[in-house]
Amino acid sequence: MTDTLAAVRPIEKRLAAARDAAVRLATVTTAQKDAALEAIALALVERADEILPANELDLANGRENGLSSGLQDRLRLDRARLDQLAAAVREVIALPDPVGEVVRGSALPNGLRIAQTRVPFGVVGAIYEARPNVTIDIAALALKSGNAVVLRGGSAAENTNRVLVELLADALERTGLPGDAVQTVDPFGRDGARRLMTARGFVDVLIPRGSAELIRTVVEESTVPVIETGAGVVHLVLDESADEAMAIEVAVNSKVQRPSVCNALETLLVDARAAERLLPPVLSALREAGVTIHADERARAIFPDAVPVTPEDWGTEHMSLDLSVGVVDDLDSAIGHIRRYSTKHTEAIVTNDLARAERFLAEVDAAVVMVNASTRFTDGGQFGFGAEVGISTQKLHARGPMGLPELTSTKWVVRGTGQIRG
Template sequence: MSEVVQKAKLAKQAAPKLGLLSTEQKNNALLRMADALVAEAESIIAANAEDLQRGRESGISTSLLDRLALNRQRIEAMADGLRQVVALPDPIGDTLEAFDRPNGLQIRKVRVPLGVIGIIYEARPNVTVDAVGLCLKTGNAVVLRGGSSALHSNKRIVEVLHDSLKSTDVPADALQLIMDPNRASVDEMLKLNGLLDVLIPRGGASLIQNVVKNATVPVIETGAGICHTYIDASAQPDMALKIAINAKVQRPSVCNSMETLLVHRDFAERHLASIAEQFVQQMVELRGDAEAQRLVPTVKAATESDWDTEYNDYILNVRVVEGLDEALAHIRRHGTMHSECIVTENEANAARFLQEVDAAAVYHNASTRFTDGFEFGFGAEIGISTQKLHARGPMGLPALTSSKYCIVGEGQIRG
């Protein structure tokens, strides 16, 4: 029996017991895990240092190293995320609707766990903690398969979490980590119908598409983030600069960072040169269309493929557009339905943008960097769904539930 099947079976066996636990029992386990992470921060950082060293030796990019890196502040933030999940209402058992039928049947629709959730992700070890916290709070067992670049970090984190569960009512087998770094382990997870109830991929476009195209287990797709900011003619220059810089530079390695800046021609004529200068000072490489190059000669020529690239790096596309219609057309063609922003003082244009852009999160005068479960008040998040079925946008606790109908009768039979 392979490691993948063995651990999926253990999770499947633990799921029924986990699903029956009270909110208090689950919260107690989450608090124990949060305390354990902080107490074992140094051992986690030491394991993470091994992954960082291997990453440097293999030549992975600075932005990916940033996604991989852990320090005490980031570990404390992971622990705080668990504590925030504790403070959130437990959706399990909530009544979604209730009604009586003319024949006397009382029908109630309630939230229930999904069962066993498989999560396939790449270089961010904080995803390990976020996923565990959200899954256990909603009564779901979880099978994790992280990227090989974070193997030591994830192993140590899960060891710490497992140890902390021993003194709680949560069965430790409800949390499983696949250690096999070969792609075959991913391929095996995609076909575990009957053991896994749903798969959630988190990572780059190639990982997500592999899961979506090849899985027979149901998938919740978390899409790539080719996010745009459109600066309209009426935008306040200072606000536009702050939002654009934040959307790209605050943390370029994540999916809600901006990859393309669209600028109204009138605004560009007045302000694009000064905005470009600020980006250059932040070590951002600019690639643009002919008009952007005319206004800022240091901008490199963008290729057609650049508009469809999620860089996750200090690279930004710039395009000058004639107005809102052209900006909307560009987003429809190149966006990934993740996060899009308009910076404008024109309320009619803002209303059109909010209504017409088809994305999980659409912003008016705010950075796309806010598309995040923590920022939305969900505590942690399991991912950002760009599909439309079951869940969309940052997925917190309710997104990890299903429902069932409970029907109470008095001996009714169907005639």
């Protein structure tokens, strides 16, 4: 019956309802938004008996349709994961509300007072795949920052997401906020995604989360503004002056601590003058940690126990315990290599040479550039933002880890006493 009802409400109505709800949400107090979020956190645990059977259905369909075991794992919810989701919602409650913050302001010579003030975007669209936790994460972050959301969670999680969207709308209604602030276009399949990408005047910003393929499609087909959260082909340069112990620790931590995420190391570049000194201990430590070394000829001459690196490897985000390793002539060569293959996510150097450290920080173009630190620190939580919306690899609006303020726009509030322009 829910399906029938869902199909009855056309997509235009859903987009318009989200836009109308956004007007209400823009002016509600932080206390009201936090109360709604608490209701959501409670419902995630209390309504497990509705959520888990729907999730079972999606999992059964996934097995039938040959969904990979990795995607099946992302899709799966259980009571422990629902508890985690509720805890994540409560972390969002604990964050400061960005709405109303005055970013800058002044009194003009004619007495006009101007204040650039944070306001919600309005309607945030999200397109993602087979991850019901994103439904809750994005909705919680968007609501806290005063935004309505329109979700496209993909067919693989359709049943789970339908229950979660109902839960979200119900929690909003019960706490006096508009349930229409959470909409889904899932019943419309691919057409729903397409409409979301072209919903100018209804969707203020669209955030794709998922595979490189998904993100590319959204970037290319959208006429609404997109925040691109991209892949990380992350490099670490070991300078001639690098301390050996630090080089080992930073390389191993960057690669191994969680290899499947975007801030994990993919390519290690070593200055030729330090290659004989550093490559054996660093690569041995990496191999002991389970890493498969894909090395160029110069590196293999020093550390023979490695697979030859291919030209494709340099541009690949392995997301596994595979590492590309190369020897470079100098810092210029290293920066040149990074310019060619970087996805502009995170780039790091281990060095004790001040001039080269500063050159690296100034000349490498990436969301995050680091000296003497693990690349795994590119993270909203580590940066002290609390929950993270994603890591932007574009240069417009937000770059690097995004927190709640990145889900807002600003407006200029001008207060006068009858001023006119001469």
